[in-house]
Amino acid sequence: MNKSSNKFRHLIWPLVSLALLLLFNAIFTDNFFKIEVKKQDSAQAVQAPSVPGNPSENNVSAVDPTEAAAKAAAEEVEAAKQTVQESAGQEAQAPKKDEKGVSIFGYYLYGTPIDILNQGSKVMVLAIGMTLVIATGGIDISVGAVMAIAGAIAALLISMLDAGNCVGAGMGPAWYWIIPVAAALVLSTLAGFWNGMLVAGFGIQPMVATLVLMVAGRGVAQLITDGQIITFDNPGLVFLCNGHALFLPFSVWIVVAMYVIAGLLTRKTAFGLFIESVGNNERASRYAGIEARRIKWLTYVICGFCAGVAGLLAASNIKCADSNNAGLYLELDAILATVIGGTSMAGGRFFLSGSLVGAILIQTLTTTMYMKNVSPAIVQVPKAMVVIIVCLLQSPVFRAKVLSIFASKAAKGGVQ
Amino acid sequence: MDLLQTKGIEKQFLGVKALKGVDFAVKAGEIHALMGENGAGKSTLIKIITGVYPASAGSVYFNGKECKFRSPLDAEHAGISTVYQEVNLLPDLSVAENICIGREPRTKLGFIDKKERKVQARKALARLDIDINVGENLSSYSVAIQQLVAIARALDVDCKLLILDEPTSSLDENEVKELFKVMKKLREEGMAIIFITHFLDQVYEVSDRITILRDGQLVGSYDAKDLPRIEMVAKMIGKTPDEINQMQAGIVKNTKFGDTVYEAKGIGRVGTISPVDVSIREGEQLGLAGLLGSGRSEIAQIIFGVDPHDSGTMTMCGKPVNFNSPQKAVKAKVALIAEDRKVTGIIPDLTIRENILLALQASKGIWKTMTLKQQEEMAEKYIKLLRIKTPSGEQLIKHLSGGNQQKVLIARWLATNPKLLILDEPTRGIDVGAKAEIEALTQQLCGEGMAVIFISSELEEVVRDCDRVIVLRDRKKVGEVAGSDISLKNVMKLIAG
Numbered sequence: 061m062n063k064s065s066n067k068f069r070h071l072i073w074p075l076v077s078l079a080l081l082l083l084f085n086a087i088f089t090d091n092f093f094k095i096e097v098k099k100q101d102s103a104q105a106v107q108a109p110s111v112p113g114n115p116s117e118n119n120v121s122a123v124d125p126t127e128a129a130a131k132a133a134a135e136e137v138e139a140a141k142q143t144v145q146e147s148a149g150q151e152a153q154a155p156k157k158d159e160k161g162v163s164i165f166g167y168y169l170y171g172t173p174i175d176i177l178n179q180g181s182k183v184m185v186l187a188i189g190m191t192l193v194i195a196t197g198g199i200d201i202s203v204g205a206v207m208a209i210a211g212a213i214a215a216l217l218i219s220m221l222d223a224g225n226c227v228g229a230g231m232g233p234a235w236y237w238i239i240p241v242a243a244a245l246v247l248s249t250l251a252g253f254w255n256g257m258l259v260a261g262f263g264i265q266p267m268v269a270t271l272v273l274m275v276a277g278r279g280v281a282q283l284i285t286d287g288q289i290i291t292f293d294n295p296g297l298v299f300l301c302n303g304h305a306l307f308l309p310f311s312v313w314i315v316v317a318m319y320v321i322a323g324l325l326t327r328k329t330a331f332g333l334f335i336e337s338v339g340n341n342e343r344a345s346r347y348a349g350i351e352a353r354r355i356k357w358l359t360y361v362i363c364g365f366c367a368g369v370a371g372l373l374a375a376s377n378i379k380c381a382d383s384n385n386a387g388l389y390l391e392l393d394a395i396l397a398t399v400i401g402g403t404s405m406a407g408g409r410f411f412l413s414g415s416l417v418g419a420i421l422i423q424t425l426t427t428t429m430y431m432k433n434v435s436p437a438i439v440q441v442p443k444a445m446v447v448i449i450v451c452l453l454q455s456p457v458f459r460a461k462v463l464s465i466f467a468s469k470a471a472k473g474g475v476q
Numbered sequence: 477m478d479l480l481q482t483k484g485i486e487k488q489f490l491g492v493k494a495l496k497g498v499d500f501a502v503k504a505g506e507i508h509a510l511m512g513e514n515g516a517g518k519s520t521l522i523k524i525i526t527g528v529y530p531a532s533a534g535s536v537y538f539n540g541k542e543c544k545f546r547s548p549l550d551a552e553h554a555g556i557s558t559v560y561q562e563v564n565l566l567p568d569l570s571v572a573e574n575i576c577i578g579r580e581p582r583t584k585l586g587f588i589d590k591k592e593r594k595v596q597a598r599k600a601l602a603r604l605d606i607d608i609n610v611g612e613n614l615s616s617y618s619v620a621i622q623q624l625v626a627i628a629r630a631l632d633v634d635c636k637l638l639i640l641d642e643p644t645s646s647l648d649e650n651e652v653k654e655l656f657k658v659m660k661k662l663r664e665e666g667m668a669i670i671f672i673t674h675f676l677d678q679v680y681e682v683s684d685r686i687t688i689l690r691d692g693q694l695v696g697s698y699d700a701k702d703l704p705r706i707e708m709v710a711k712m713i714g715k716t717p718d719e720i721n722q723m724q725a726g727i728v729k730n731t732k733f734g735d736t737v738y739e740a741k742g743i744g745r746v747g748t749i750s751p752v753d754v755s756i757r758e759g760e761q762l763g764l765a766g767l768l769g770s771g772r773s774e775i776a777q778i779i780f781g782v783d784p785h786d787s788g789t790m791t792m793c794g795k796p797v798n799f800n801s802p803q804k805a806v807k808a809k810v811a812l813i814a815e816d817r818k819v820t821g822i823i824p825d826l827t828i829r830e831n832i833l834l835a836l837q838a839s840k841g842i843w844k845t846m847t848l849k850q851q852e853e854m855a856e857k858y859i860k861l862l863r864i865k866t867p868s869g870e871q872l873i874k875h876l877s878g879g880n881q882q883k884v885l886i887a888r889w890l891a892t893n894p895k896l897l898i899l900d901e902p903t904r905g906i907d908v909g910a911k912a913e914i915e916a917l918t919q920q921l922c923g924e925g926m927a928v929i930f931i932s933s934e935l936e937e938v939v940r941d942c943d944r945v946i947v948l949r950d951r952k953k954v955g956e957v958a959g960s961d962i963s964l965k966n967v968m969k970l971i972a973g
């Protein structure tokens with residue numbers, strides 16, 4: 061019992077904060093927890109974007125996402141019928157718009173909490189890589205820009221392929237969406253490799269090393285798209301962040317899969333131990349025979365890959381690649397999610413589950429703001445306040461101070 | 477008359493007495509060497525004199541008046557300047573800026589007078605017979621010049637007592653000569669100099685008097701010409717030469733050794749250690765003796781691949797190897813328990829189990845893992861074997877005492893089943909009981925056929941435990957004793973030279 065409570069101690073404060081936030085919403089926001097089961101047909105799917113209060117659909121200024129989303133939603137119908145991984149491509153190949161789904165696969169959950177998970181998927185994915193990097197004592201502030209690169213290359217390739225192969229918009233053979241996805245992931249992984257080379261290979265300070273790509277990355281993305289905002293409506297690509305499978309948005313399953321893989325990779329192998337060891341005392345780790353540089357390098361590569369996935373989700377979400385705004389400031393959200401989750405910026409122990417909760421917390425906060433009609437211009441202010449409260453709650457020094465104030469008051473009361 | 481005098485200085489740190497009533501005096505116009513092994517209290521004494529710490533008891537007299545300096549700046553104003561081992565100047569500022577920092581000459585309008593600054597800087601350097609371009613960045617000059625600039629800066633104030641704390645450790649022979657020239661010149665001008673060093677030759681080259689501290693106590697102050705080297709070493713370590721004569725190696729040592737495990741021919745690294753031959757056989761315990769900075773740890777680091785060697789060759793069990801990283805050494809079953817436990821040993825926020833597991837896991841790689849149960853069993857085994865005092869293997873290692881942390885590190889390496897185990901100061905900073913246990917353990921490991929290299933500044937330990945001792949002085953091998961020749965006296969003779 062004691063052992064397991066230790067294991068989950070880092071989760072207490074983020075979970076408490078999340079619970080408070082949800083409680084706030086339960087009281088003050090109408091229909092916040094209302095989750096409906098909807099049948100996946102085009103008519104209903106089209107409604108999808110017009111959620112009450114239309115939460116956070118757009119931090120990103122994109123070209124008319126609502127209309128694009130409506131088109132894409134039509135494609136979701138087929139996609140969800142098969143197993144998670146394969147369904148997207150194959151099903152989209154043979155659209156059967158009019159066939160109403162009758163099996164359980166034809167239904168999906170719908171409501172604000174689900175929307176939070178869908179919208180938060182980008183930061184959740186980013187937080188995986190960020191957590192590992194931060195655990196080695198590093199940081200990667202380039203992930204937002206890498207997202208833009210990933211989105212740009214995917215959009216460019218898919219638009220080229222669509223133009224060449226597609227019979228009608230969003231209706232042609234859809235397997236080839238794999239190509240832009242693969243290209244985006246390879247490119248973003250290379251970006252991570254580059255960051256790792258600068259940090260672990262050449263010993264440049266992580267903040268400075270990743271600043272290079274943070275600044276230059278959006279330029280690279282602009283080069284790829286030739287300065288244009290490339291829109292696309294390839295069903296396969298659009299499905300990533302707009303489709304549904306097994307009741308839930310497909311993006312949620314991507315997040316689940318990535319957390320499971322990351323968890324297995326770090327905890328079922330010695331990778332996690334080595335990361336924590338290097339982050340805690342790099343020199344001693346080297347003396348123990350750990351290839352510290354290689355471990356650090358690898359975390360940046362993984363972080364780049366995660367940024368690539370997040371970039372694809374972001375592009376898929378709004379059906380376009382906007383080099384200027386895709387993933388803008390998301391590196392900060394990812395870092396916050398990591399820190400809220402209990403991983404120290406100084407490196408050492410890391411908690412993937414904590415980062416996941418942190419990312420959900422941040423997204424819940426953002427969504428709450430939008431639902432309360434807080435102007436996007438000032439939304440960062442209340443967000444910052446909540447974040448500082450969470451961080452204070454986590455700080456043992458702060459808790460001890462507060463407790464001592466209460467204790468002294470109680471003592472005074474006792475005397476009287 | 478004494479320029480500086482301390483009477484009954486005591487200093488207590490959190491219950492530990494670092495200084496126990498030290499009387500110390502320096503005359504104007506003398507170079508006074510302050511000697512003692514690590515932890516003898518030299519730097520604590522200096523820090524009390526210069527106002528870094530307040531003394532717990534006792535008083536400091538400077539120029540005949542009792543002084544209580546509250547900060548090094550306070551002491552500097554009174555005429556005591558200190559130059560530390562690391563040049564703590566600003567490398568990216570010019571020489572003139574460095575010399576005048578904090579006391580820049582001003583123009584009438586209150587701006588910095590750059591011309592006057594250069595003039596002052598040149599004047600300060602001229603006193604040391606140095607003529608360099610004071611407008612250049614400090615970093616464009618050699619470490620020796622930088623050291624001299626630091627001295628020039630110290631002398632710029634109206635300085636009567638100059639304290640040099642290990643000024644020569646980063647200098648080569650010629651640079652040291654330059655420095656000594658300057659020191660002698662200053663002595664002729666009537667300045668008092670306190671000189672701290674680990675290099676014995678240097679002490680005798682420039683010092684007029686020698687004061688020796690041991691365990692926070694004054695052993696005595698002597699004229700350099702009246703104190704033979706062997707006697708000085710004896711006093712630093714705490715034995716009279718007679719005692720040393722009486723003490724003979726009483727332990728019957730294992731004389732049956734197996735095949736050569738490790739052999740190095742002429743391994744060295746420029747600026748770290750002159751080329752040296754090291755070889756060790758199964759079941760043999762080889763000691764590396766010498767004072768701090770003599771090159772003991774440096775040899776260990778080179779064998780283990782932490783610092784790559786730039787000359788010589790090495791073989792492991794007859795096969796040529798090239799350890800240029802710890803990973804390679806670990807895979808070849810070499811283990812090093814390094815000197816500074818906190819920096820190079822423990823991973824403080826990991827548990828005892830994880831700390832023990834680390835080296836074994838590192839040699840296995842990422843994919844081949846042990847189940848949690850196997851890990852726990854292994855931790856349990858070593859906790860019992862080495863009598864590590866802890867409630868469980870899940871305790872964080874940072875909560876253990878020094879001796880128990882050391883045992884965890886030994887467990888970490890025993891778990892890799894090494895052929896060659898290098899222990900660098902394994903007994904430093906741990907209590908007497910744990911010390912004895914660690915010594916007994918190394919004997920036992922040798923009996924089981926492991927080759928052990930043992931490094932300690934406590935010569936008695938080396939003499940008691942080792943089958944062969946390589947003696948080092950000033951980063952060179954100066955001799956080797958084996959078998960019945962190993963005695964405190966012989967080793968000390970070699971150390972003193």
